[in-house]
């Protein structure tokens with residue numbers, strides 16, 4: 001589903017990824033751990049084009065991403081297969097939970113508005129937020145926000161979810177809410193690539209764990 | 221008491237010293253005031269003019285020096301009341317209104333209103349026949365005549381600009397007292413004196429405090445003496461002002477009666493308020509229109525475009541808007557671009573405020589976290605779509621409160637346009653208050669009008685803010 005081949009990435013003088021290779025099978029659950037500043041987020045962001053890389057290639061499904069001055073554009077096709085969830089949620093504050101979820105289907109895919117909103121309600125219900133569609137993000141708890149963010153990513157029907165420390169900003173209860181949702185997605189066959197520093201995430205999702213250290217990946 | 225004694229002595233001494241210098245303080249405005257009182261072009265430290273000569277003659281007859289005090293024309297009567305001046309002599313026309321506020325002396329000059337048109341405009345043969353607005357000065361007999369005949373007017377503060385704008389075809393004619401026309405327009409080949417017998421004559425007199433009746437009687441006698449001696453005639457002849465009008469005695473007080481009732485000044489004040497509102501709205505619209513591409517260029521543009529936008533913002537934030545207005549209105553005609561006063565005002569404020577609005581928008585765009593761009597990109601939204609659907613709505617919410625306070629500031633700043641002869645609310649207040657001397661009531665009404673507009677505006681902005689902040693994270 002996702003393959004990195006000898007990906008190199010340098011910021012100014014600092015080499016963050018020194019030829020990283022990784023293969024993720026469809027339906028597989030992989031966690032990337034490693035010391036702070038190792039480049040875990042950077043690696044994840046290279047996969048959907050939020051960051052660029054200097055050498056190597058990344059394959060997502062049938063699409064191949066090569067180094068480019070415009071990484072967003074280079075990864076545009078790959079991005080249609082990928083959803084992303086962030087540590088700090090990044091919900092759209094001026095839109096309700098339902099509108100957050102329906103925004104991209106309506107304006108990117110051209111889904112008819114009423115159908116998109118109905119689908120958004122279904123997705124919200126599937127992450128345990130039935131009845132919260134009219135709530136604005138600021139009125140939701142951290143765990144609720146992160147579940148809206150997951151529903152928002154799912155609305156574009158991705159084949160894989162990229163998760164960057166999605167439970168790190170949450171208390172224990174909220175963490176388990178979010179992990180329950182991710183576990184169910186995994187059980188349904190969703191491919192998950194998670195960056196985390198929490199053992200609980202690795203254990204709860206029974207994931208394959210790879211460690212990023214000194215610019216290279218290794219087993220734990 | 222023992223402690224008070226030195227103080228009393230000091231006070232007595234001061235009074236005595238003050239009394240010893242019993243000069244008569246005569247107020248007039250030398251700012252562009254030819255041929256009445258003005259700065260000698262050859263020696264700008266010196267004031268000259270026919271009223272300067274007359275003051276010297278008065279001093280001689282009274283046996284008491286008359287000392288010139290520079291005082292703004294429109295505030296002369298206030299200066300008397302405040303005790304800054306003993307005499308006001310500056311082409312003050314005898315009107316019932318003035319006679320009610322001050323003690324007016326016997327007249328020393330009989331003026332007539334002189335209509336001046338362009339030499340190449342043969343249609344303008346009388347006041348009624350001249351096209352376009354008629355230029356004049358504020359609080360003069362000429363202005364009151366234009367009001368009385370309901371003619372479109374344009375009110376200036378200086379005596380040079382009306383004739384200048386006439387040459388530039390911004391006004392159809394100029395109506396001012398003959399001495400002014402003689403001095404500023406007679407030798408201009410582009411201009412032509414129009415003989416309109418319907419124009420009234422009137423008198424100039426010296427204004428004093430009503431309480432100073434003794435002084436007033438001495439001044440009256442002195443003027444009579446100068447007239448009978450022929451000294452007055454000599455002064456007027458020296459300035460080319462002697463004419464047949466001076467020999468026939470006019471009946472004093474024949475000028476149009478103008479009482480400043482509420483019903484007379486309030487509609488004028490309202491029209492000033494309307495001008496202020498229209499000017500603010502038009503200027504703000506232009507500012508916003510210019511600021512959007514400026515902010516976009518500064519935020520997203522390539523380097524040269526960004527530098528240009530930055531230069532624009534720095535230029536207009538660093539230059540007073542007053543200078544911009546002067547440049548647009550008086551400077552551009554030299555380059556062949558003639559803007560109307562309204563166009564100059566709207567463009568001037570629009571250009572100036574665009575710089576401030578652009579900074580507000582830039583800050584507002586910057587206040588939306590990059591995470592929002594990334595989240596939208598990860599959902600497959602293009603940059604343009606993200607800007608329109610995600611970033612702009614959040615930026616507007618950030619920009620709205622400072623924009624509203626800028627609008628209120630602009631609303632008050634519009635009072636600057638009086639320098640290019642647009643009469644808005646503050647200028648209208650000055651004109652009305654100075655001619656009626658009802659500073660208090662007209663001032664309160666003016667403040668009420670300003671507040672009637674700015675308060676609801678503030679309320680509206682707070683409402684919008686509250687409504688839009690519902691979604692704030």
Ligand SMILES: Nc1ncnc2c1ncn2[C@@H]1O[C@H](COP(=O)(O)OP(=O)(O)OP(=O)(O)O)[C@@H](O)[C@H]1O
Nearest residue numbers: 011012014016034035036037038039040041042043
């Ligand atoms: N835009 C950038 N410009 C320059 N350096 C950057 C940039 N983004 C990240 N870096 C640097 O690259 C290195 C890797 O950053 P990254 O965020 O990928 O690490 P991380 O493993 O996710 O760390 P953490 O566990 O703290 O989230 C860090 O040293 C960081 O300072």
Ligand SMILES: [Mg+2]
Nearest residue numbers: 040041042164
């Ligand atoms: Mg990170």
